[in-house]
C-alpha cells in the first residue's frame with residue numbers, strides 16, 4: 001500500500017507560506033472593515049479587530065498544513081462549535097465567503113488550482129455555519 005509522502009508540499013507551502021496567509025487574513029479584515037457590502041458581518045465582530053487579525057492567519061496556516069501553533073494554543077477548539085453561539089445567517093455567511101474569496105484572489109491567486117480549492121472549501125465551511 002502506498003504510504004503518504006511526507007515531503008509532499010502542503011497547500012500552505014504551495015501558496016507561499018506564512019507571509020501569504022498573513023496577507024490573506026489582513027486583506028479579509030480590511031475588506032470587512034471598509035466595504036459596506038460586509039456591514040452586517042462587520043457588526044457581528046468586536047470593535048477592535050486586532051485579536052482576529054492575529055488569530056485568523058495562524059488558524060488558516062495550520063489548517064492548510066503549515067505550522068500548528070494556533071491549534072497547539074487552542075487544544076480541542078473546533079471552528080464549528082466556536083461559531084455555534086454567533087447568530088450566523090445566510091447573509092452573514094455569504095458575506096464571509098465573498099470577502100474571503102476576494103482576499104484570496106487579491107493576494108494569493110497562484111497556483112490557481114490550489115487557490116481555487118481553498119476558496120471553495122472555506123466558502124462551503126462558512127455557508128455551513130448559517131442557521
Ligand code: HEM
Pocket residue numbers: 041044045046047052055056059079082083086088092093094096097122125126127129130
Ligand atoms: C459563516 C460566517 C462567519 C461569521 C459570521 C463569523 C464570525 C465570527 C465572529 C463574530 C468571531 C468572534 C470575533 C470577535 O469577537 O470579534 C469569529 C471568530 C473566529 N472565526 Fe469566524 N465567522 C465566520 C466564519 C468563519 C470561518 C469559515 C472561519 C475559518 C475557516 C472562521 C475563523 C474564525 C477564527 C479563527 C476566529 C477566532 C477564534 C479564536 O481565536 O478564538 N470564521 N468569527
